Amino acid sequence: MTHASGAPASGPTRRTTMAGLIGGAGAVLTAGCTASGASSAADPTPTRTAWASGPVSGPTPGVMTLFKDPGFNFNGLLALGSAGYSAGEVGEVLTAVNTINKAGLSAQTYTETFKRLGDELREPPRSGKPGTQTTRFRALRAAQYYGQGLFFVLGSDTPGSEEQLYKAGRDAWDTFCGLCDPAPVTAHIPYGKTPLPVWFFRPDDSRERRPTVILTNGSDGQNVDMWTYGVQAALQRGWNALVYDGPGQGQLLFVDQVVFTPRWETVVTPLVDWLSARSDVDTRKIALTGLSMAGNLAPRAAAFETRIAALVAMPGVLSPWLGFPPEVRQILTPDKERTNTIWNKEVVPELPPSAAATMKKRIEPFSVPAMLAAREGKMFTDFYTPATLITSLDITDVVGRIKMPTLVLDYDDEQFYPGQPRQMYAKLTAPKDYVKLTAATGAQLHCSPMAPQQHCEVVFDWLQEKLSGS
Structure with missing residues (x-):
C-alpha cells in the first residue's frame, strides 16, 4: 500500500499543492496518468508480431484530436x-x-x-x-x-x-x-446475493463444441465495448463469446449497487462452471481476456482458475492504484480519520468542478456511498475506504501463480498504466508473449481506441494458435 509521509504538513502548503496538482487531474486521471515505480528499462523484445514504430506529432496527431x-x-x-x-x-x-x-x-x-x-x-x-x-x-x-x-x-x-x-x-x-441470429443465450449466474447477467454469443445454434472466450470489461466500460473488443471477432472465427457484468460493472454497479472485489476468481469460476455444463463449449479451449482495468482482474482470476486455457491482459495491470496520480495517492495514510480529514478539509474545498467530477467517476465503482452522493451532486466524504479497496487489487505477488499461456498487450502512449505491462510480463513464469501496439498504424493509446480491428487481430490470432494445440 502506498501511504503519505507521516510527517505533518502545514495546511496552506498541502492545500496549495493539492489544489494545483489535482486541479489538473481531470485530464490526468482520465488520460495522462504516470504510474510511479514504472520501470525505466526498455520494453521487452516483442515475442509476437508488433507494428513498427514511426514518428508522430504527439499522442493524437491531426484528425485524432477531436477535443482539446x-x-x-x-x-x-x-x-x-x-x-x-x-x-x-x-x-x-x-x-x-x-x-x-x-x-x-x-x-x-x-x-x-x-x-x-x-x-x-x-x-x-x-x-x-x-x-x-x-x-x-x-x-x-x-x-x-x-x-x-x-x-x-x-x-x-x-x-x-x-x-x-x-x-x-x-x-x-x-x-x-x-x-441477433442466433440471439445470445441469456442467464443469471449465481454470485453471492446478486446474480451475474451474462450474454452467450454463438456463431450458430448447432450443438458443436467450440472454443469460447470470456470477455472481461474494465472499470467503466459497457457491454457494447465487448462487442467491439471481442464478440464480433470471435463469431467471425467460429467461436463462442461470453459477455458478463461483474461486481463494479454495468447492472451490478448502477442498479444492484455492488462494487469491485479483489478476488475476481470468485467471479470467473461460476462463469466457467456454467460454460462447462454446456454441450456447445469445448472445455479444453476456454480463454479469458481482460480489457483496460480488467488487465488486472482477468490475470487475478486466471491465477486461481486453472480451467482457463489461455489468458490475454489488454494491457497488463499489476496495480490499478498506480493508475492514479501520485498527488491523489499521497492522500491515503494508514489512518482512516486522518486520511478523510485531509480529503474533506484540505483537498475537496480546492477541487475545480472538472476535477471533482473526474474523482466522482473514478471512485464510484469502488464505493456505493460515493456513487449515491455523486448522483445528488455531492462529493463523497470517505476517501479512505474506496482507496483501500483499490490498493487491494494489486496482483504483483499473484502473477507467478499463472500457469496458462499469457499474452500481455502494451500501447504507445499508454495513459493509465505506463510501465505496468512490461512489469507484468517480467513477473510471469508461464509461457508468455508481449505485443506493443504502436502509433505507426494509429493503434496508440490505452486499448487502441482508433484501431480495435488491429487489436482483435493480434489477440485472436494469438488465441487461435494457443488453443489449436490445447
Missing part, C-alpha cells in the same frame, strides 16, 4: 473507432463532436449531445419503416452513444439521471442482442 481535453478526446476516439465493428458511425460521431465543440466542450454538452443521438436512433428512421437489421444496428450504435453520455453524466447538470441513462443503454444493448 485529452479525457473527452479519448472517449470520443473510442466512439469513432467502434465504427469498424458497427458499434458507431463515423458521420454520427463527428457530427456530435462538431456540435459539442460549437456549444463549448463540457460534461453537460457531451452528455446531452450523445444522449440525444442515442434517443434518435431508438426511434424509427425518417426514411420509412426499418428492417430488422436496421433496427438491430441502430440499437447497437445507440448503446454506444448512451455509454458515451453515461461516462460524463456525473459532471453534468443532471447527475441524478445516471441510472436512467445506464438503463437506456442497457435496453438498447438488449434490443440489439434480441435481434
Whole structure:
C-alpha cells in the first residue's frame, strides 16, 4: 500500500499543492496518468508480431484530436473507432463532436449531445419503416452513444439521471442482442446475493463444441465495448463469446449497487462452471481476456482458475492504484480519520468542478456511498475506504501463480498504466508473449481506441494458435 509521509504538513502548503496538482487531474486521471515505480528499462523484445514504430506529432496527431481535453478526446476516439465493428458511425460521431465543440466542450454538452443521438436512433428512421437489421444496428450504435453520455453524466447538470441513462443503454444493448441470429443465450449466474447477467454469443445454434472466450470489461466500460473488443471477432472465427457484468460493472454497479472485489476468481469460476455444463463449449479451449482495468482482474482470476486455457491482459495491470496520480495517492495514510480529514478539509474545498467530477467517476465503482452522493451532486466524504479497496487489487505477488499461456498487450502512449505491462510480463513464469501496439498504424493509446480491428487481430490470432494445440 502506498501511504503519505507521516510527517505533518502545514495546511496552506498541502492545500496549495493539492489544489494545483489535482486541479489538473481531470485530464490526468482520465488520460495522462504516470504510474510511479514504472520501470525505466526498455520494453521487452516483442515475442509476437508488433507494428513498427514511426514518428508522430504527439499522442493524437491531426484528425485524432477531436477535443482539446485529452479525457473527452479519448472517449470520443473510442466512439469513432467502434465504427469498424458497427458499434458507431463515423458521420454520427463527428457530427456530435462538431456540435459539442460549437456549444463549448463540457460534461453537460457531451452528455446531452450523445444522449440525444442515442434517443434518435431508438426511434424509427425518417426514411420509412426499418428492417430488422436496421433496427438491430441502430440499437447497437445507440448503446454506444448512451455509454458515451453515461461516462460524463456525473459532471453534468443532471447527475441524478445516471441510472436512467445506464438503463437506456442497457435496453438498447438488449434490443440489439434480441435481434441477433442466433440471439445470445441469456442467464443469471449465481454470485453471492446478486446474480451475474451474462450474454452467450454463438456463431450458430448447432450443438458443436467450440472454443469460447470470456470477455472481461474494465472499470467503466459497457457491454457494447465487448462487442467491439471481442464478440464480433470471435463469431467471425467460429467461436463462442461470453459477455458478463461483474461486481463494479454495468447492472451490478448502477442498479444492484455492488462494487469491485479483489478476488475476481470468485467471479470467473461460476462463469466457467456454467460454460462447462454446456454441450456447445469445448472445455479444453476456454480463454479469458481482460480489457483496460480488467488487465488486472482477468490475470487475478486466471491465477486461481486453472480451467482457463489461455489468458490475454489488454494491457497488463499489476496495480490499478498506480493508475492514479501520485498527488491523489499521497492522500491515503494508514489512518482512516486522518486520511478523510485531509480529503474533506484540505483537498475537496480546492477541487475545480472538472476535477471533482473526474474523482466522482473514478471512485464510484469502488464505493456505493460515493456513487449515491455523486448522483445528488455531492462529493463523497470517505476517501479512505474506496482507496483501500483499490490498493487491494494489486496482483504483483499473484502473477507467478499463472500457469496458462499469457499474452500481455502494451500501447504507445499508454495513459493509465505506463510501465505496468512490461512489469507484468517480467513477473510471469508461464509461457508468455508481449505485443506493443504502436502509433505507426494509429493503434496508440490505452486499448487502441482508433484501431480495435488491429487489436482483435493480434489477440485472436494469438488465441487461435494457443488453443489449436490445447
